[in-house]
Amino acid sequence: MSAPSPQLPLALRYPPDQRLDTFVANDPALMPQLRDFALAGARRALYVAGPAGTGKTHLAIALCAQAEQLGRSAVYLPLRSLAGRVRAAAEALQGHDLVAVDGLDAIAGDRDDEIALFDLHNRLHDAGRSVFYTADQPPEALALTLPDLRSRLAQSVRVALAPLDDTGRHTLLRLRAERRGLQVDAATIDWLLRRVDRDLPALTALLDRLDRASLASQRRLTVPFVRQVLAEAS
Structure with a gap:
């Protein structure tokens, strides 16, 4: 018997506090960039890195909520709860305009999960979809075992978050x-x-x-x- 597909969060479950208009950024240029990404995915892949507590998960969820308000289909993929099951989760993601992949650090070093994420990235890219990544560190600092995945991530537009004052x-x-x-x-x-x-x-x-x-x-x-x-x- 095959394993059941992972439960993926629905838009209605996005916490109301986690929206773009409740995110406070040190860089005033960040919010227009994120709104543009939610609206049209002008940048196919966007990678946000920053230490714990800088609001990366907030942004991932907020982007999904914003995209859906604008008529785009979005889904939030929390890697910390899906480690070891990324392929099953990724295969359930069909037809979404934006996928927010939160917590790359959680699967770094797991080759199967890395391959699954690499395949997902390529499918989204080939279909003209948008993908948003978060991690504590930039791609070159992650403990990835798959060079091809590191290369794909490094090609993303990158944003660095710093703790708020x-x-x-x-x-x-x-x-x-x-x-x-x-x-x-x-x-x-x-x-x-x-x-x-x-x-x-x-x-x-x-x-x-x-x-x-x-x-x-x-x-x-x-x-x-x-x-x-x-x-x-x-």
Whole structure:
């Protein structure tokens, strides 16, 4: 009996916080480039590299959501959960205009997965489709065993992400709070950034917790209220 095909995320499951308009970039030229890619895939392959916590997964999901809003078919391929099963997942991707391949580091060194990804890249290229890659490092620094895959990845248009500074983190929290309908002033955001883990996944998880607490108590996110929520969780 053949193994069941991997479950691939649907557009309706894309988290609403992870959109292009809630991504904060150090480089102001990045967002127009990404919107252009989502709209028409003018660059067939786009490769984003950056350390953990710089928002690579956010961008991969946001691009899929943006492309589908523009009438293109898109699918998100999370390699960290598909390691060892990339061929089965790739074979299920027929007819999509954009494929977002997130986390190349997870399959580097697995020759079967690398060959499957190489074949997927070639199929998408030959069909005029778009492919978006994310990784912690540029292609030449990945521990790949397949030179042909490294060569294909190296031909992609490349973008490097850097961690946000405090101004960028402040803007990110403000935008995400506004999207959720949360009322939070600048002083409260500054207070949070001085006292919590500053990487993006941790900040997002914290905002989730504060959102639930604010809804349950019907209170605004003020410094005293946030201090109380954090104390109760410690």
